[in-house]
Amino acid sequence: MKKIVMYINQFYGGIGGEEMANTAPSIAEGMVGPAVALxxxxxxxxxxxxxxCGDDYMNEHEEDSISVIDGFLKDLEFDLFIAGPAFxxxxxxxxxxxxxxxxxxxxxxxxxxxxxxxSPGVDMYRSDIYILRGGHSxxxxxxxxxxxxxxxxxxxxxxxxxxxxxxxxxxxxxxSQIILPADQTADKxxxxxxxxxxxxxPFESELPIELLEPVPVPPAIExxxxxxxxxxxxxxxxxxxxxxxxxSAGATHFASYDLPEKELKAxxxxxxxxxxxxxxxxxxxxxxxxxxxxxxxxxxGKIGYLHPYFxxxxxxxxxxxxxxxxxxxxxxxxxxxxxxxxxxxxx
Amino acid sequence: xxxxxEKAGITTVHVANMTPxxxxxxxxxxxxxxxxPFPYCDPSMPEEVQVEQRYxxxxxxxxxxxxxVIESTVF
Numbered sequence: 447m448k449k450i451v452m453y454i455n456q457f458y459g460g461i462g463g464e465e466m467a468n469t470a471p472s473i474a475e476g477m478v479g480p481a482v483a484l485x486x487x488x489x490x491x492x493x494x495x496x497x498x499c500g501d502d503y504m505n506e507h508e509e510d511s512i513s514v515i516d517g518f519l520k521d522l523e524f525d526l527f528i529a530g531p532a533f534x535x536x537x538x539x540x541x542x543x544x545x546x547x548x549x550x551x552x553x554x555x556x557x558x559x560x561x562x563x564x565s566p567g568v569d570m571y572r573s574d575i576y577i578l579r580g581g582h583s584x585x586x587x588x589x590x591x592x593x594x595x596x597x598x599x600x601x602x603x604x605x606x607x608x609x610x611x612x613x614x615x616x617x618x619x620x621x622s623q624i625i626l627p628a629d630q631t632a633d634k635x636x637x638x639x640x641x642x643x644x645x646x647x648p649f650e651s652e653l654p655i656e657l658l659e660p661v662p663v664p665p666a667i668e669x670x671x672x673x674x675x676x677x678x679x680x681x682x683x684x685x686x687x688x689x690x691x692x693x694s695a696g697a698t699h700f701a702s703y704d705l706p707e708k709e710l711k712a713x714x715x716x717x718x719x720x721x722x723x724x725x726x727x728x729x730x731x732x733x734x735x736x737x738x739x740x741x742x743x744x745x746x747g748k749i750g751y752l753h754p755y756f757x758x759x760x761x762x763x764x765x766x767x768x769x770x771x772x773x774x775x776x777x778x779x780x781x782x783x784x785x786x787x788x789x790x791x792x793x
Numbered sequence: 794x795x796x797x798x799e800k801a802g803i804t805t806v807h808v809a810n811m812t813p814x815x816x817x818x819x820x821x822x823x824x825x826x827x828x829x830p831f832p833y834c835d836p837s838m839p840e841e842v843q844v845e846q847r848y849x850x851x852x853x854x855x856x857x858x859x860x861x862v863i864e865s866t867v868f
Contacts, residue, residue, distance in 0.1 A: 467829070502829045505811050537829070540814060566814040661796060663821045664804040666861045673858065680794070681832070722830040733831040736847035743851060761794075773797030780803060787858050788798045789851075791808040793829050 448491040448602050451519065452481045453529035453545050455538050459498035464723035467537075469500030471511050473518040480591060484528070487595035491526060491602040497545075501537035502722070504544070512548050519553060526601055527553070531560035531580045531590040532567065534763050536721065543571030550575055556601050560590050563616070564766060572616040576607075579614050667787050669750075676753035676785045677705065678776060680761030681734040681793045682719025683727065692759055694720035698768050700759035700776065705752060709738050721762035722793045734791060753785055761792050795820045806857045806868075808832055808850070816865040822857045823867045824850065 456462055456469045458479040477485050478496040485493045497515055504511040527549040529542035539561040546557035551574075560578040561567055568577055578597055580590045593614060600607060610617040635652070642649040667673045684692050690701040710731040717727035717734070726733050735756060743749045757776050761769075780788065796819050798805040807820040810832065815823045826832030827846070834846035857868040 464830075506828055536814070537811065540811060566811075566817065570813065570817045661800050661819060663862055663864075664799050664802055667804050667858045670855045670859050673855075675858075678794070724830070726831040726836045730836070730843075732847060733833050733836060733843075736833045736851055738844060739833070739847040739851045742848055743855070748852070748855060769794050770797050773794035774801075776794075777798060777801040777803065780798075781801070785803065787804045787806075789806050789808060789854055789858075790795050790798070791826070791832050793810075793832070 448525040449523060450488070450491050450493045450526045450528060450598070450602075451495045451497060451522065451524045451549075452477070452484070452493050453497045453499070453515075453527070453542065454479050454481065455532075455535075455541070456498060456500040459496070461498065461500075464721070465725065467500045467502035467723060468506075469498070470503055470507075471497060471499040471514045471518070473497050473515075480531070480587060483588070484591045484595055487591060488602065489599045491598065493528075494524065495522060499541065499545075501535070501541060504541045505537050508544070512545070515545060516548075516552065519549065524553075525555055526598060527555055527557040528594060528598060529557070529559040531578075531587065531594065532562075532565060533580055533583050533586060533590070534562040534565055536566055536762075539565030539567030540570060541567075543567035543575065543577065546575045547571055558594060558597060558601070560594050568616055573619050576618075577616045579616060671747055672750040673787050674751040674753070674783065674785045675749055675787045675789065676755075676757070676780050676783070677735065677740065678757040678788060678790045679735050680719075680759055680764075681722075681727065681791060682717050682760040682762070683710070683715055683731050683734045683758055684718055686714055686716050688716070688718050692718060694718045694760060695763040696768075697760045697762075697764050697772070700757050700772050702755040702757050702779070705740070705754055705756045706737050708741060710735055719760045719762050719793055721760075734793075753780065753783055755779075804858055806854045808854060812867045816867070819865070821862050821865055822860070823865065824854050824857055825867060826850070 456466045474496045477493045481493045481496045532539040532542045542559040546559050550557040558576045560580040562582050639649050715731040717724040795807045806822045807815045808824045809815045810826045810829045834843035
């Protein structure tokens with residue numbers, strides 16, 4: 447019976463929510479959280495251990511976490527490593543990708559994870575490991591576990607792994623040659639595709655060419671003491687009771703608030719971001735919007751001009767289209783005030 | 794959002810904790826924050842220290858704004 451080690455975060459590990467995101471890695475014998483259901487779907491393999499790590503902890507202490515987990519795994523025998531599923535979660539997705547790549551490279555076993563296509567972990571790790579296409583939220587857990595188990599079973603039973611779309615993982619950029627039957631040679635496929643294109647029918651390129659538009663790096667500000675600077679925050683800092691109803695996840699709009707003369711006071715402001723523990727931000731909103739520092743630097747003549755408003759929204763599970771649109775709406779406001787520099791602070 | 798600001802020609806600094814994500818998205822000037830729930834200072838420190846931490850981190854932001862870069866740089 448082949449052996450599997452699974453990696454999950456503090457939430458799925460039953461340790462706690464955001465307030466426990468700073469939990470250091472630990473390893474449990476046996477199955478914890480989703481490992482239980484996943485194990486029941488596996489054929490020819492058994493999850494022997496579950497590694498649990500806080501989402502903030504691994505992001506803030508990357509080297510330490512990996513070194514500790516390496517220590518856990520060093521004396522274990524295992525044939526496969528599975529992490530997640532992470533759905534759309536930013537930190538969890540990145541951590542799953544990161545630990546899978548490490549384990550694959552250092553323990554020489556296949557590593558598999560699963561997450562939603564807009565999770566930042568996909569672009570960062572898709573070329574290194576198998577990342578299965580997962581659902582948007584925890585509601586997809588069952589479906590994603592089925593996908594993971596189906597793929598894991600192929601690996602456990604030494605079945606051939608097909609190309610990305612056939613298996614449901616994100617393309618890794620690896621091309622393998624397969625021989626198609628005589629009636630599907632390249633010349634015939636090319637003519638078929640051309641005919642479709644000419645008739646205006648839908649067709650799928652066999653090799654999608656992505657044209658990335660290079661973005662020129664904006665120039666350094668020559669004299670900061672004359673610079674016109676604006677502050678934007680996606681940490682979800684809003685006036686108490688969130689009068690503008692900024693979403694705690696999947697934000698579609700932002701609000702602009704007067705940049706105070708001196709400070710942001712606890713009690714007058716709160717955090718409504720759904721992706722981190724609010725304790726610190728609620729006790730002192732200036733951990734996200736450092737008004738005292740901004741005004742001090744302005745008073746010392748180190749900043750030329752501060753835009754009179756700061757822009758506030760949440761960066762938690764924001765979809766790309768909305769994020770781009772909000773940014774461009776803010777650009778318009780900044781343009782009207784001749785702002786040359788912007789500082790965007792994320793959680 | 795940072796990439797959209799940069800496309801518009803606005804010199805931008807991303808203050809973030811997950812700096813590899815920022816780089817992978819194409820941000821050019823990045824300053825690493827103290828932590829995911831507390832970017833500008835360490836809440837376990839006494840208040841006077843936190844005040845100075847916020848000031849110094851923003852000074853770093855200003856330095857990043859004033860530095861020429863040709864690719865994603867974490868300050």
